[in-house]
Amino acid sequence: MAPKKNIVILGAGNAGIETAQGLSKALDPNEWSIKLVSDRPFHLHYLALLRTVVTEDGGFAEKAINPLDRIFQPGRPGEVVVGNATSVQDGVVNLEDGRQLPYDYLVVATGTTWAGPLAFPKSVEAKDKWIADWREKFRVANDIVILGAGAVGIELAGELKHYYPNKNVTVIHGDVLPMNTTYPDKFRRRIVERWEALGVKFVLGDRGSLPQGDYTFITTEKGRTIKADLVVPTWGGRRNTAFLKSFDPSIVTTEGNIRVLPTLQVPLSNGKTNVYAAGDVIDWPEQKQLAKIPSHVGVVVPNILASIQGQKAPKVYGGFMEAILLPAGPSAGVMYLPLLWGIMFGDWVSSMLKAKTLFVQKAQALTGYP
Numbered sequence: 001m002a003p004k005k006n007i008v009i010l011g012a013g014n015a016g017i018e019t020a021q022g023l024s025k026a027l028d029p030n031e032w033s034i035k036l037v038s039d040r041p042f043h044l045h046y047l048a049l050l051r052t053v054v055t056e057d058g059g060f061a062e063k064a065i066n067p068l069d070r071i072f073q074p075g076r077p078g079e080v081v082v083g084n085a086t087s088v089q090d091g092v093v094n095l096e097d098g099r100q101l102p103y104d105y106l107v108v109a110t111g112t113t114w115a116g117p118l119a120f121p122k123s124v125e126a127k128d129k130w131i132a133d134w135r136e137k138f139r140v141a142n143d144i145v146i147l148g149a150g151a152v153g154i155e156l157a158g159e160l161k162h163y164y165p166n167k168n169v170t171v172i173h174g175d176v177l178p179m180n181t182t183y184p185d186k187f188r189r190r191i192v193e194r195w196e197a198l199g200v201k202f203v204l205g206d207r208g209s210l211p212q213g214d215y216t217f218i219t220t221e222k223g224r225t226i227k228a229d230l231v232v233p234t235w236g237g238r239r240n241t242a243f244l245k246s247f248d249p250s251i252v253t254t255e256g257n258i259r260v261l262p263t264l265q266v267p268l269s270n271g272k273t274n275v276y277a278a279g280d281v282i283d284w285p286e287q288k289q290l291a292k293i294p295s296h297v298g299v300v301v302p303n304i305l306a307s308i309q310g311q312k313a314p315k316v317y318g319g320f321m322e323a324i325l326l327p328a329g330p331s332a333g334v335m336y337l338p339l340l341w342g343i344m345f346g347d348w349v350s351s352m353l354k355a356k357t358l359f360v361q362k363a364q365a366l367t368g369y370p
Helices: 013-024 046-054 057-065 125-139 151-163 185-198 290-310 347-355 360-367
Strands: 005-010 032-039 040-043 066-067 081-082 085-089 092-095 101-102 105-106 143-147 168-173 201-204 217-219 226-227 231-234 275-277 324-327 333-337 343-345
Touching: 005 013, 005 101, 013 032, 013 290, 040 360, 046 057, 046 125, 046 151, 046 360, 057 066, 057 360, 066 360, 105 290, 143 151, 143 226, 151 168, 151 185, 151 324, 168 226, 168 324, 185 201, 185 333, 185 343, 275 290, 275 360, 324 347, 333 347
Parallel strands: 005 032, 005 105, 032 081, 105 275, 143 168, 143 231, 168 201
Antiparallel strands: 040 066, 085 092, 092 101, 217 226, 324 333, 333 343
């Protein structure tokens, strides 16, 4: 019998899991081995993690963080490998513990590393302590300052004001409006209006930094003094792609994104076409959002299957509309759809679509833990 061929998928976020599952359903277990590599033994559903670190309400710690032992269906090809990829060679992934994983196809879906409360540790025990520690920090603080008004900072401020309405919450952001220019000013102003109605204070067009040692206030770049007993960084994340630079430095941008063709194949300098990328790591002019991942997977999976059959890649990625829904706790929020003149929705729609459940049921279904 001929030896099995190998597909290695780096990253067990949604992009990695959905890609692995799609390939597993289609390939013969007698001919193919699929290894899904994760640097932790559980899946993190990031959409629900801010609420998870703020409160035990809703039991999100049990719903949004699930083991990886049910990713693959019995009898189908697929194995989860817990380990950290440190480098890639042509045809081999090297793990931190010395293991080497050969591949005929490689999919990089290693996602983003975050600062502050989303910088979850990698062991189960440390993860549980992380959640407990952040909940206690938020519980005892009275004057909370959030650095950054991207989606993470905005949503965290909303969660805090919902569960701790009497605490002072201030958001500092370098731009004159929250979020970025992907979204129209009218929507960005709507965020300010709705969050201010909840009691959140904004300091816009200014910047702050993490204070050292004990502190009771911070001073912004423009000299404004803000009372603070807890300062939380929520600035943009960093792509987990440094391990690729020794393999082919031409494929990693200065921002850490991976260059891709519309087929989501990585244009390797050696001319090979067996490496793909999906999820946050792709260098594409779009916001990094969970909603875009099915469209990435819908390109990567059929293109790999076509390549296996010696066929031309049938799918290309054309981007995805820049809609967004920002919860402010389970019963409030704002939503923007880039349709017609740009449609905005408020609390009721936000709560019904996302804010109440944060899509945890999808994470549970993905991991087999409904």
